Amino acid sequence: xxxxxxxxxxxxxxxxxxxxxxxxxxxxxxxxxxxxxxxxxxxxxxxxxxxxxxxxxxxxxxxxxxxxxxxxxxxxxxxxxxxxxxxxxxxxxxxxxxxxxxxxxxxxxxxxxxxxxxxxxxxxxxxxxxxxxxxxxxxxxxxxxxxxxxxxxxxxxxxxxxxxxxxxxxxxxxxxxxxxxxxxxxxxxxxxxxxxxxxxxxxxxxxxxxxxxxxxxxxxxxxxxxxxxxxxxxxxxxxxxxxxxxxxxxxxxxxxxxxxxxxxxxxxxxxxxxxxxxxxxxxxxxxxxxxxxxxxxxxxxxxxxxxxxxxxxxxxxxxxxxxxxxxxxxxxxxxxxxxxxxxxxxxxxxxxxxxxxxxxxxx
Numbered sequence: 265x266x267x268x269x270x271x272x273x274x275x276x277x278x279x280x281x282x283x284x285x286x287x288x289x290x291x292x293x294x295x296x297x298x299x300x301x302x303x304x305x306x307x308x309x310x311x312x313x314x315x316x317x318x319x320x321x322x323x324x325x326x327x328x329x330x331x332x333x334x335x336x337x338x339x340x341x342x343x344x345x346x347x348x349x350x351x352x353x354x355x356x357x358x359x360x361x362x363x364x365x366x367x368x369x370x371x372x373x374x375x376x377x378x379x380x381x382x383x384x385x386x387x388x389x390x391x392x393x394x395x396x397x398x399x400x401x402x403x404x405x406x407x408x409x410x411x412x413x414x415x416x417x418x419x420x421x422x423x424x425x426x427x428x429x430x431x432x433x434x435x436x437x438x439x440x441x442x443x444x445x446x447x448x449x450x451x452x453x454x455x456x457x458x459x460x461x462x463x464x465x466x467x468x469x470x471x472x473x474x475x476x477x478x479x480x481x482x483x484x485x486x487x488x489x490x491x492x493x494x495x496x497x498x499x500x501x502x503x504x505x506x507x508x509x510x511x512x513x514x515x516x517x518x519x520x521x522x523x524x525x526x527x528x529x530x531x532x533x534x535x536x537x538x539x540x541x542x543x544x545x546x547x548x549x550x551x552x553x554x555x556x557x558x559x560x561x562x563x564x565x566x567x568x569x570x571x572x573x574x575x576x577x578x579x580x581x582x583x584x585x586x587x588x589x590x591x592x593x594x595x596x597x598x599x600x601x602x603x604x605x606x607x608x609x610x611x612x613x614x615x616x617x618x619x620x621x622x623x624x625x626x627x
Contacts, residue, residue, distance in 0.1 A: 298342065302341030302344070302345050318344055326340055333355075335626060336626045343357055346612055354613050355616070356613030361627050362623075363620075366624070368600055370623035372578070382461075393566055395594075397429065402460070418463070419447070430442060430444055431445055431461055467595065469482060470587060472586075479506070480511045480512055483595060485501065486582045490571050498564050502610070503522075503530055503534070505521075519535065521534035524611070527561060528560025528561065531611075532553055559590040559591075566584070566592045567582045577599045581603060582594055
């Protein structure tokens with residue numbers, strides 16, 4: 265039985281109302297989450313770095329910028345975190361919630377998750393700088409050309425001349441759900457997977473990085489943008505080094521330090537996940553300030569070249585390792601979760617000149 269036109273209209277109106285309420289509730293919950301996270305970081309910086317309370321005049325300037333330029337005072341908490349750490353105000357700072365709620369949707373619209381899949385990287389990039397070996401997709405295993413493989417074939421491929429590989433689950437970031445396994449633990453690891461995944465060969469890092477930390481592959485997070493006719497642009501770099509016996513770069517067990525230029529110079533202290541400052545690596549004693557990362561310019565140029573192949577993604581964070589021969593290898597790439605709060609706090613404004621303020625509006 266078909267419904268009458270007035271009833272259909274009433275149902276459509278009701279559905280639109282429900283969608284509106286859902287979006288409003290999502291916005292409120294998101295705003296409250298960012299408020300809590302920003303307040304947590306603010307408190308940790310004050311406590312662990314010995315910072316005094318933000319100067320009232322500086323706080324007013326930050327609030328005014330959030331309201332007048334970005335469109336809402338709700339963007340101020342993350343701006344206060346940056347201002348507290350840097351002890352100043354600078355136009356162009358990018359609050360984390362503004363980046364996620366305004367910039368990414370504004371740049372990409374609804375089509376923003378396609379190229380983030382680890383199992384599709386080599387469909388987008390014509391390169392041998394990505395160390396992928398095999399993929400698990402919808403419960404089946406495939407080689408790099410998506411030819412089906414049996415599990416024993418995957419094992420043989422993975423450990424052909426290697427003692428270890430990395431198994432990375434799809435959709436997990438910041439080092440979560442990344443496992444470093446050998447032949448004996450391989451079956452137990454992959455048989456327990458419940459998501460798509462990629463197997464990667466290890467990157468044998470340059471001796472320079474072994475002197476800094478020898479127990480895991482140190483990476484750089486290189487951020488590039490592709491927002492106008494100039495093509496891909498380098499924006500910023502972070503040195504990411506594990507510590508305390510950690511075997512992978514993972515949130516909570518790595519130090520982050522700002523890389524200031526294309527020559528790979530590291531400036532200032534590093535910080536851990538709770539904003540404790542480190543002027544040197546806690547395990548090896550290597551002083552961080554003034555380090556010059558070898559082959560960094562080549563790594564940046566590799567990322568720029570790859571970004572030129574995917575103009576669909578305006579902002580990409582690349583996780584890059586440097587091999588013993590000086591060759592950059594792309595261990596991961598991210599189009600949304602680029603670590604914006606750390607990037608901006610340590611060395612922002614990173615995106616000044618990109619015009620992202622045009623997406624101003626409520627969070």
